[in-house]
Amino acid sequence: MAAKILVADDDRSIRTVIGRALGRLGHHVRSTSRARDLWNWVSNGEGDLVITDAVMPDENGLDLVLRIKKVRPNLPIIVMSAKTTFLTAIEANQRGAYEYLPKPFDLNELINVVERAISIPQLKTNENDAPLVEAEENLTLIGRSPAMQEVYRVV
Amino acid sequence: MTSALGRSDQDTQIGTKALLETLPVAVIVVNKALQIRMVNAAAEQLLGLSAGFLMRQNLNDMVHEDAALISLIHQVFRQGQSIAEYGLSLAGPKISPQRIDVQITPILEDDSHLVISLQECSMARQMDRQLAQGRAARSVAGLAAVLAHEIKNPLSGIRGAAQLLEQSASDQDRELTQLICMESDRIRNLVDRMELFSDERPLQRGPVNIHDVLGHVRKLAMTGFAKDIVFQEHYDPSLPSVFGNRDQLIQVFLNLVKNSSEATRLSQGEIVLETSYKHSVLISVAGSRDRLQLPIVVAVRDNGSGIPEELTQSIFEPFVTTKTRGTGLGLSLVAKIVEDHGGIIELVSEPGQTVFSVFLPAHPRSHGEVLVDDLER
Numbered sequence: 186m187a188a189k190i191l192v193a194d195d196d197r198s199i200r201t202v203i204g205r206a207l208g209r210l211g212h213h214v215r216s217t218s219r220a221r222d223l224w225n226w227v228s229n230g231e232g233d234l235v236i237t238d239a240v241m242p243d244e245n246g247l248d249l250v251l252r253i254k255k256v257r258p259n260l261p262i263i264v265m266s267a268k269t270t271f272l273t274a275i276e277a278n279q280r281g282a283y284e285y286l287p288k289p290f291d292l293n294e295l296i297n298v299v300e301r302a303i304s305i306p307q308l309k310t311n312e313n314d315a316p317l318v319e320a321e322e323n324l325t326l327i328g329r330s331p332a333m334q335e336v337y338r339v340v
Numbered sequence: 341m342t343s344a345l346g347r348s349d350q351d352t353q354i355g356t357k358a359l360l361e362t363l364p365v366a367v368i369v370v371n372k373a374l375q376i377r378m379v380n381a382a383a384e385q386l387l388g389l390s391a392g393f394l395m396r397q398n399l400n401d402m403v404h405e406d407a408a409l410i411s412l413i414h415q416v417f418r419q420g421q422s423i424a425e426y427g428l429s430l431a432g433p434k435i436s437p438q439r440i441d442v443q444i445t446p447i448l449e450d451d452s453h454l455v456i457s458l459q460e461c462s463m464a465r466q467m468d469r470q471l472a473q474g475r476a477a478r479s480v481a482g483l484a485a486v487l488a489h490e491i492k493n494p495l496s497g498i499r500g501a502a503q504l505l506e507q508s509a510s511d512q513d514r515e516l517t518q519l520i521c522m523e524s525d526r527i528r529n530l531v532d533r534m535e536l537f538s539d540e541r542p543l544q545r546g547p548v549n550i551h552d553v554l555g556h557v558r559k560l561a562m563t564g565f566a567k568d569i570v571f572q573e574h575y576d577p578s579l580p581s582v583f584g585n586r587d588q589l590i591q592v593f594l595n596l597v598k599n600s601s602e603a604t605r606l607s608q609g610e611i612v613l614e615t616s617y618k619h620s621v622l623i624s625v626a627g628s629r630d631r632l633q634l635p636i637v638v639a640v641r642d643n644g645s646g647i648p649e650e651l652t653q654s655i656f657e658p659f660v661t662t663k664t665r666g667t668g669l670g671l672s673l674v675a676k677i678v679e680d681h682g683g684i685i686e687l688v689s690e691p692g693q694t695v696f697s698v699f700l701p702a703h704p705r706s707h708g709e710v711l712v713d714d715l716e717r
Binding site for chain 2: 197198199201202203206209268288290291
C-alpha cells in the first residue's frame, strides 16, 4: 500500500536517506527541516504517517507530537532522536507517538516500523495507552549505556 | 619525663630524641613568642628547610600572616587543650604551598611551649584529585551532549546511505557497505557511553541500604559478566543508610565489579565486597569551611593483575584504560557519580591485589549525627 509520509528533520542527509528508502518502496514522501511546515501539512489533513525528529530548530518535536495528536489522534507518528535516553523514549510514547527510534537508526528497522504503522487501518484510539511506560521503573540510569543494557537483560 | 627510675630516665631521654628523629610525622616545638625550639628530620623534610635554619626562625615569619596555623597555636596556648585540624593549607615565603593535617598539643609540665605535629594530608590530596576528576568528567559531559547530537545525525545519514547502496551492490561490494555500517555502530557505541556524562540532572538522594545495592550488583554480575568469579561479602550489619541515589550507586559498584572481573580474567578470579564504618574521617572541602563526614566505606577488592603504577593517578580520567578493548569511560563515570555524592574514591593496587575504596556520607536521619558541621573553630 502506497502511503503519503511526512518527514521533518533538520538534517538533510537524514531526509535524503529516508526519502530514497521509502520512495523505492513506492511511498510518496514529503520532507522539511522545519516543525512549522509539518504542522501546516498535518493541519491541512495531509499525510498517512509522520516521521519527526525530537529536536528541531523552531519547535520541540515532542511538543509537536502532542499538538498533532490533539487534532489528528489517529495519525501515527514515529519520533527519532539523537538523544538515546529512556526518558525521551518514554516521553515520546506518553505523548502518543507510535514508535521511538534512536539515531542512528537501522534502515531496515525504520522500514519495518513504517510498514507496520501504515498497515494498521485504525490506529489505537486510546491515546493514553502508553506501551513503554513500564520500562521507566528501575531503569533510569542503568539502562542507558549499551553495556549496561546487556547486563540488565540477563536478570 | 617524670619516671621514678633514675638511671633509665637518662636512657629514655636519649631514646626519645632518637625516636623523634625517626618519626615519619613532622614535629616542631615552639614557645609563646612562636620561636622554633626544636624540629625533627621529618619536619625538615616537610618544610624543605634545614634544622639549623629553622631553629633560628620565628614561626610568624615562616608562614603567611593570615595562616590558620598561627591562630590555632594561639588558641592552644590560651585554652591549654590540644587541637587537630585536617586539610589545613600551609604556605610561606620559604615554604611551598601544601595541605597538611595538624595536631597542636600543649606540654603538660611546661605551659610556655607546645608541640606541633604535621603530616602531609593524604585525604585532602585525594579530595583535590577527586575534585579535579569531577571537573574533567564535567567538561566531557558538556562536550558529550553536543557530540551526541552532532555525531549521531550525520551517522544516521552515513549508515542509511550505505544501506541504500547495499540494496543494489554486488556481493563483493556488499562487504564494504556492511563495513560502513559496522564502523558507524562502533562510533555510536562510543558516543552512547560518553552521553552518560551529559546527564546533569540534580542528584535525587535518599536513604539507601548499601548492602542491598551490593547484593543487587553481585546478582547482576554473577548472572552476566562475572559468572566464573568467586564472590565474598564482608558486611558490617550495623551500617547506617547511605545518603545517595540507589540507581547511581548500583552503576558505581557494577562498574567497579566489572572492572575487577576483567582484571582477574587470567587468574582464578576472586572479588571481595566489604563494608565498614569509620567514625573519625572528617574531610574539609576545598574552598569551604564545611566539614563533611564520610563514615561509610565500601571496598571492592580483587586478586587481579593490578593497575600499573603510572596509571593509578590518572585512572579516573576519561579515556584512560589498561584494557585493550575498553573505552576508558567506566571508571571516570564512577568518579563522577561518587563526586556527585560528595564522596571520595581511593585506589590501592599491586599485582594480585587491587582495592577500590569508596567513602560515602550517611543519611542524616539514620544516623543521629550532624554530617556537615560548619561551626568555626
